[in-house]
Amino acid sequence: MKAVPMNNIFTLARHEVITVLRSKILLALIAIFTLTTAISVLVASYVFKAQVADYNAYVQAAQAAGVARLPPSPLHPLQLLRGSIEYIEIVGTLIAIAIGYAGVVRERSSKTMRILMSRPISTWQIFSAKILGTVAMLTILIVSMNIVAYVSIGAVSGLWLQTVDLMRLGVASLAAIAFLTIFYCLGAAAAQLSKVPLRGFMVGIGFWLIIVMIAPQIGDTMDPDNQVPGGLFNALQVQKAQEKSILAHFAGYEAVRNGIEEISVEKHYERFVFAVTGIKDIYNGKTMGFIVKDRAGDLAWLVGGLGVASGVFLWSLRRKIIIERGG
Amino acid sequence: MHVIIARHYMQLALRNRSFVAFATILIGMTIASGVIGLLSHQTIISVYNITASELQASGKAIPPNPFASASSLSLIKNMMIYIPLVGALIAIIIGNDAVAADRSAGVAKILFSRPINRAVYVRGKLLAASGILGGVLGVCLLVSCISLAIIIGHTSSVAEYVALIIFYFASFMYLLFFVLVGMISAMLLSSRLVATLSAIGVWVMVTFILPQIVSGVSPVASLNPVSQAIAYQNSQFFQFTSWFSFMSFAESYKHIAGGLLGVSSSNLLDALRFAVPITAAITALYVLTVKAAGAMSTYEGGSYE
Numbered sequence: 163m164k165a166v167p168m169n170n171i172f173t174l175a176r177h178e179v180i181t182v183l184r185s186k187i188l189l190a191l192i193a194i195f196t197l198t199t200a201i202s203v204l205v206a207s208y209v210f211k212a213q214v215a216d217y218n219a220y221v222q223a224a225q226a227a228g229v230a231r232l233p234p235s236p237l238h239p240l241q242l243l244r245g246s247i248e249y250i251e252i253v254g255t256l257i258a259i260a261i262g263y264a265g266v267v268r269e270r271s272s273k274t275m276r277i278l279m280s281r282p283i284s285t286w287q288i289f290s291a292k293i294l295g296t297v298a299m300l301t302i303l304i305v306s307m308n309i310v311a312y313v314s315i316g317a318v319s320g321l322w323l324q325t326v327d328l329m330r331l332g333v334a335s336l337a338a339i340a341f342l343t344i345f346y347c348l349g350a351a352a353a354q355l356s357k358v359p360l361r362g363f364m365v366g367i368g369f370w371l372i373i374v375m376i377a378p379q380i381g382d383t384m385d386p387d388n389q390v391p392g393g394l395f396n397a398l399q400v401q402k403a404q405e406k407s408i409l410a411h412f413a414g415y416e417a418v419r420n421g422i423e424e425i426s427v428e429k430h431y432e433r434f435v436f437a438v439t440g441i442k443d444i445y446n447g448k449t450m451g452f453i454v455k456d457r458a459g460d461l462a463w464l465v466g467g468l469g470v471a472s473g474v475f476l477w478s479l480r481r482k483i484i485i486e487r488g489g
Numbered sequence: 490m491h492v493i494i495a496r497h498y499m500q501l502a503l504r505n506r507s508f509v510a511f512a513t514i515l516i517g518m519t520i521a522s523g524v525i526g527l528l529s530h531q532t533i534i535s536v537y538n539i540t541a542s543e544l545q546a547s548g549k550a551i552p553p554n555p556f557a558s559a560s561s562l563s564l565i566k567n568m569m570i571y572i573p574l575v576g577a578l579i580a581i582i583i584g585n586d587a588v589a590a591d592r593s594a595g596v597a598k599i600l601f602s603r604p605i606n607r608a609v610y611v612r613g614k615l616l617a618a619s620g621i622l623g624g625v626l627g628v629c630l631l632v633s634c635i636s637l638a639i640i641i642g643h644t645s646s647v648a649e650y651v652a653l654i655i656f657y658f659a660s661f662m663y664l665l666f667f668v669l670v671g672m673i674s675a676m677l678l679s680s681r682l683v684a685t686l687s688a689i690g691v692w693v694m695v696t697f698i699l700p701q702i703v704s705g706v707s708p709v710a711s712l713n714p715v716s717q718a719i720a721y722q723n724s725q726f727f728q729f730t731s732w733f734s735f736m737s738f739a740e741s742y743k744h745i746a747g748g749l750l751g752v753s754s755s756n757l758l759d760a761l762r763f764a765v766p767i768t769a770a771i772t773a774l775y776v777l778t779v780k781a782a783g784a785m786s787t788y789e790g791g792s793y794e
Contacts, residue, residue, distance in 0.1 A: 187680070187683050187686070198693070201698060201701070201702060205702060208726040209705060209724065244707060245707055248707060249697075251708075251709075252708055253693055253697075256686075256693075360682070360685075361506065361507065363685070364506075364507035364510070364582075367689075368510060368511070371574070371578065375574055376514075376518065376574075379570060379712045379713075380525060382712070382713060383525065383715075384525060384529050384532075386533050386536050388715060389533050390555050390715065391716060394536065394555070397552065398536075398537065398540045400540055404540075404543070408536055411535070411539060412535070415528065
């Protein structure tokens with residue numbers, strides 16, 4: 163098998179990153195995204211600060227009353243990232259689609275593809291370079307977001323993230339980069355396949371609306387427990403075990419509801435990352451190995467989604483090159 | 490003159506595939522909201538009945554049915570989410586396209602070489618956008634009524650139909666704000682992508698960021714028609730940010746919509762909290778759009794992508 167010259171790929175990938183960094187639009191978008199995340203973490207940190215104060219007051223009162231064994235703190239700073247994870251789902255995906263679209267528009271206006279085709283570079287190399295460049299950009303984006311989150315949580319709540327938290331944050335970040343790459347591929351493929359790129363962008367927005375907004379929203383609002391503020395089962399004073407036995411009567415309904423949610427790769431990303439960061443309480447204190455094993459299905463969806471989106475993008479790129487060559 | 494401008498754009502808009510696609514999604518979601526509402530309602534009533542019989546069998550007190558006095562309109566409560574979600578994107582597309590179409594075709598330069606008042610131009614575009622938006626929401630209203638009558642099989646009272654009409658009127662006002670955001674961004678910004686993204690940025694700000702700052706509502710919780718209790722909402726931080734609640738249109742819309750659809754309670758004061766700021770914002774944006782229209786006379790025709 164012929165070896166793929168990595169130099170070509172790196173050069174093209176570097177070009178992708180530099181072009182985006184020179185684009186005022188995309189830089190503005192990235193700045194807005196980081197600011198949004200900062201606001202989200204700051205708001206959560208203020209709430210967390212109040213929770214920490216309440217917990218400390220409880221500990222003092224319990225110690226003064228002579229209570230020897232105190233329950234462990236239920237407060238976990240990584241849970242403050244819930245808002246920023248949700249912004250990755252809502253705003254980050256939009257930005258990824260825009261980056262994909264902008265790349266195609268730039269290529270069409272500067273006719274870069276024709277220049278590339280006049281040189282001994284394969285479609286596979288062009289594709290690899292684009293993915294590599296995008297992953298590099300998304301890494302910059304997610305890392306800057308994490309720095310903002312780290313400083314905000316520590317400075318406002320007074321609790322700094324520990325090494326184990328940072329490792330979990332690293333795993334969540336890898337998942338975020340994979341998740342956003344899916345939307346980059348969709349945005350780029352939609353623009354590539356449309357005669358008018360803006361129409362492709364609107365197709366991307368349509369995908370985003372269905373995958374990110376509508377499918378998870380339907381599943382969420384069909385949840386019986388979400389029908390009453392504070393939860394239906396809470397209102398009916400039903401314990402967790404009894405709740406499960408009641409819901410067993412509605413297995414069909416629950417399967418449809420869950421099925422609608424599971425159509426969306428966004429829900430799988432969310433479930434995996436909520437488990438890793440301990441936002442889903444049952445995963446707090448569990449090892450990473452256990453979490454990955456328990457959420458393997460979600461991880462498989464994420465990897466599968468990335469595979470399908472990359473495949474569509476590669477196909478759109480090949481098709482474009484064939485058309486450019488007059489095929 | 491503004492009627493001619495309006496008629497011209499209305500014809501163009503119906504050929505815009507993005508608008509047609511998103512309008513179809515909204516109408517489809519209106520049908521879906523009836524089906525979802527019916528399925529959810531039947532399930533929660535069954536959940537309540539099973540719970541009640543289990544509690545009775547174990548000799549415990551049965552809590553009152555939380556849905557006993559629910560309005561039939563609450564079955565289509567998802568509409569109060571689909572309108573700020575899909576409806577707002579349609580509004581942005583209409584507003585943006587109304588101006589962008591003239592920019593890319595070079596019509597703006599020709600139009601403003603003639604003695605046309607900028608306010609007349611903006612009024613014409615706004616009239617067309619309002620007509621299209623009104624048409625889409627009118628279809629949604631009709632679909633909602635049919636859903637209530639056929640899918641759900643419920644005979645709604647006159648008061649409920651009046652509430653439904655007011656709900657769609659409030660939705661129209663809310664979406665008009667985004668039409669103007671779409672128009673002004675297309676007038677001021679040099680690329681169509683930047684204009685579209687900026688308008689979507691304003692939408693993200695209004696729909697997700699402001700509610701989080703003002704009330705601590707998480708972005709995904711904003712998409713649930715049933716508002717969940719938020720911890721520490723009385724903290725100093727939220728006491729301060731609540732001063733800006735008048736700017737959080739999405740929340741005040743959700744509040745008034747929830748009241749009209751019988752999901753939550755709202756009163757005349759809540760209606761004013763929505764109506765006054767949104768009317769003020771629409772008026773201010775209209776004035777700014779007229780001013781921004783002045784720049785259009787300098788635009789060259791050709792690529793506006």
